[in-house]
Amino acid sequence: xxxxxxxxxxxxxxxxxxxxxxxxxxxxxxxxxxxxxxxxxxxxxxxxxxxxxxxxxxxxxxxxxxxxxxxxxxxxxxxxxxxxxxxxxxxxxxxxxxxxxxxxxxxxxxxxxxxxxxxxxxxxxxxxxxxxxxxxxxxxxxxxxxxxxxxxxxxxxxxxxxxxxxxxxxxxxxxxxxxxxxxxxxxxxxxxxxxxxxxxxxxxxxxxxxxxxxxxxxxxxxxxxxxxxxxxxxxxxxxxxxxxxxxxxxxxxxxxxxxxxxxxxxxxxxxxxxxxxxxxxxxx
Numbered sequence: 001x002x003x004x005x006x007x008x009x010x011x012x013x014x015x016x017x018x019x020x021x022x023x024x025x026x027x028x029x030x031x032x033x034x035x036x037x038x039x040x041x042x043x044x045x046x047x048x049x050x051x052x053x054x055x056x057x058x059x060x061x062x063x064x065x066x067x068x069x070x071x072x073x074x075x076x077x078x079x080x081x082x083x084x085x086x087x088x089x090x091x092x093x094x095x096x097x098x099x100x101x102x103x104x105x106x107x108x109x110x111x112x113x114x115x116x117x118x119x120x121x122x123x124x125x126x127x128x129x130x131x132x133x134x135x136x137x138x139x140x141x142x143x144x145x146x147x148x149x150x151x152x153x154x155x156x157x158x159x160x161x162x163x164x165x166x167x168x169x170x171x172x173x174x175x176x177x178x179x180x181x182x183x184x185x186x187x188x189x190x191x192x193x194x195x196x197x198x199x200x201x202x203x204x205x206x207x208x209x210x211x212x213x214x215x216x217x218x219x220x221x222x223x224x225x226x227x228x229x230x231x232x233x234x235x236x237x238x239x240x241x242x243x244x245x246x247x248x249x250x251x252x253x254x255x256x257x258x259x260x261x262x263x264x265x266x267x268x269x270x271x272x273x274x275x276x277x278x279x280x281x282x283x284x
Contacts, residue, residue: 002118002237003041005140006032007110007132009101009124010046010061011079012053013222013261016094019085023261024060026079026101027123027145030223030262033064034230034252035121037264045070045114047104053078054100064263070110074100089218089257098126106131115140119163119237121229123147133161141237145229152187160188164236166229170197177201178208191242193232193249195225201250203242211246214254223262224253 008028015021032044044066048054050073057078061068079099084092105128106114114120115138122132123145136142143164146154159165165184169177172194181192181204191205200212231252235245259265 001039001041001234003043003116004035004119004121004233004237005043005045005114005117006035006121006123007045007106007114007125007128008104008122009079009098010044010048010057011081011096011099011101012056014080014082015260016082016084019260021260023263024057025081025223025262026057027147027226028121029057029061029066030226031121031123031145031230031233032061032066033263034227035234036064036066038230038234040234041067043067043070043113043117045106045110047072047074047100049074049076049078049100051078053080060263070106070113072100072104072107074103076100076103083222085220089220091220091222098124102126104128111135112138114138119143119233121145121233122158123226129157133158136161143229143233145225146184147225152183155184155187155189159184162189163191164232165189165192166225166232167192167194168225169194171199172196174199174202174210178204181208193246195228195253201228201246203246205242209242209246211250214250216254216258218257220260221257222260224256226262227252227256227264 006028010026010029013023013025036042077099079101080097082095115135120140121143141163145166177194184192193203195201203209228249231249232245
């Protein structure tokens with residue numbers, strides 16, 4: 001499997017009672033773990049604080065065999081997201097503190113390493129955008145998760161450098177999601193993928209490709225979109241089609257919805273295909 005990387009946010013996900021549990025997460029780090037579960041050599045670039053939470057993030061990433069050499073430990077706090085689960089398993093973000101991730105800037109050594117990789121995915125980059133987009137000049141294929149924050153300014157800044165723009169529009173009708181994908185492509189992205197929560201997803205890659213969701217008993221939707229992205233990237237970096245990428249993404253997202261937290265627990269990881277991987281679907 002080709003070496004890949006992610007750059008951007010990490011955090012501790014703190015669930016309110018009655019679950020009252022804590023997991024390591026963050027969009028960019030979640031995708032790194034998903035890529036690693038699919039068999040890639042993965043580096044993660046980001047920032048943690050010099051605190052117990054930062055130590056927990058690093059320990060968890062290393063336990064999943066993620067290369068953390070490009071993680072900067074700053075003097076501030078590690079990011080924390082507070083989460084409430086609804087009765088049907090949907091995650092609701094009650095608060096978000098970015099911490100050191102909010103001021104992260106990649107250094108020259110990080111940029112040199114990541115530029116040599118087959119694919120680099122970005123998410124939650126509050127700063128360091130110029131360094132990220134510059135990786136394309138080194139030969140890396142780039143994707144970015146705009147999530148819900150798809151402002152025209154942000155899209156204009158990033159899309160001209162992207163192989164894939166990932167966007168989220170939970171509950172959107174197909175026409176609305178297709179319009180969002182068209183705006184990303186018009187801004188310069190080669191292709192765009194829009195996840196629609198329980199309505200599935202679609203991609204604009206020459207034409208519009210539709211993917212229905214994969215039904216599963218939902219426990220927790222946190223991280224489903226990140227699992228979807230990791231599955232898509234795995235397929236595309238290995239030369240697969242968009243139809244395959246969307247299907248495997250839907251299966252991966254669905255699988256993530258069946259447990260608490262964004263990362264697959266050890267007993268689930270053996271079920272992850274090791275080539276053109278994932279399985280996804282429900283709430284992204």
